[in-house]
Amino acid sequence: MAREIFIVGCGYTGFKVAQREQKRGAHVRALVRSPGGAERLRASGIEPVPGDLDDRASLAALPVDESIIYYFVPPPAHGVDDPRLHAFLDAIGPQTRPHRLVLLSTTGVYGDCVGMWIDEERPPNPQTDRARRRLAAEQELQGWAHARGVPFAILRVAGIYGPGRLPIERLQRGSPVLREAESPWSNRVHVDDLVTACLAAADQNDSGRVYNISDGHPTTMTDYFNRVADACGLPRPLQISREQAKGTMSPEMLSYLSESRRLDNSRMRTELGVVLRYLTLADGLRACFRHPSAPPRAAGNGAGTDALPSAGRQEQN
């Protein structure tokens, strides 16, 4: 019998997971909320299952029996819980038994760790509603999976980067960054390595484990923007003090900049057996600009290359 996969949130990461699973011979279904999205999936050999997690009535009995479920949908932008995950779990009929569920969360659940190295034993301490929603989703999944006897894994993911997921438009806009000395530690993972971790988490036998997913080589956020600028031939961004930033950056951006931590990824390497392809940002960026779908140098940079907006996505790490 083919390996059955159900992807919830077949976006940047989910689509790459789908492709990697297809290469292994899996049959892949994915939840999709627009006809255009369904067409795109079908063209790639993925079976679309219509449904919008913001509209419970649209969620018919989901075909997830015996399937590995990868859940990639972020919570909505408001509130302190995750009604989307709730709606999804509610739509799994009582007689349906998924094989396993892998949930993508973020390292934001740890809150500010004043630059310390942290592993998964660090108690979560979310300091924003954004992070509270993520922790609520983790807890909801844990409760549901225990009650239903469904094995699961939770991946707390650092900032995702990769081809088409670099803050190029932000750099082109000339948005400033914090002075290096005041810039918090930030953690990242190349999307190909994240995909490897997702599949490893789906394949393992343990249940209920939480994993930090990062390349294990944090640098400051300012260093990140500088390196991306260098890699695509753009000027490095202007550096400003934290005091100056208070007058110019958005509250969301400032909240990201108020958290600093360095992620220990030992558990990912030892328990999941993940061997990273891109150990450092330098390795990963080189690969981004070699990739066939990568933007050429900055001048030729088109749409879709700024999936790390102002810092929003990066700072979910």
Ligand SMILES: NC(=O)c1ccc[n+]([C@@H]2O[C@H](COP(=O)([O-])OP(=O)(O)OC[C@H]3O[C@@H](n4cnc5c(N)ncnc54)[C@H](OP(=O)(O)O)[C@@H]3O)[C@@H](O)[C@H]2O)c1
């Ligand atoms: N970006 C980062 O640096 C980062 C870091 C840590 C964790 N994460 C988390 O990792 C996960 C994957 O990230 P990503 O960047 O690959 O995500 P992404 O490209 O933004 O994809 C998210 C997917 O969720 C779908 N979705 C959103 N709302 C939905 C709804 N109401 N019903 C059904 N589907 C819905 C989207 O569908 P449409 O295509 O229809 O919009 C899209 O396919 C997300 O939870 C993200 O927040 C991201």
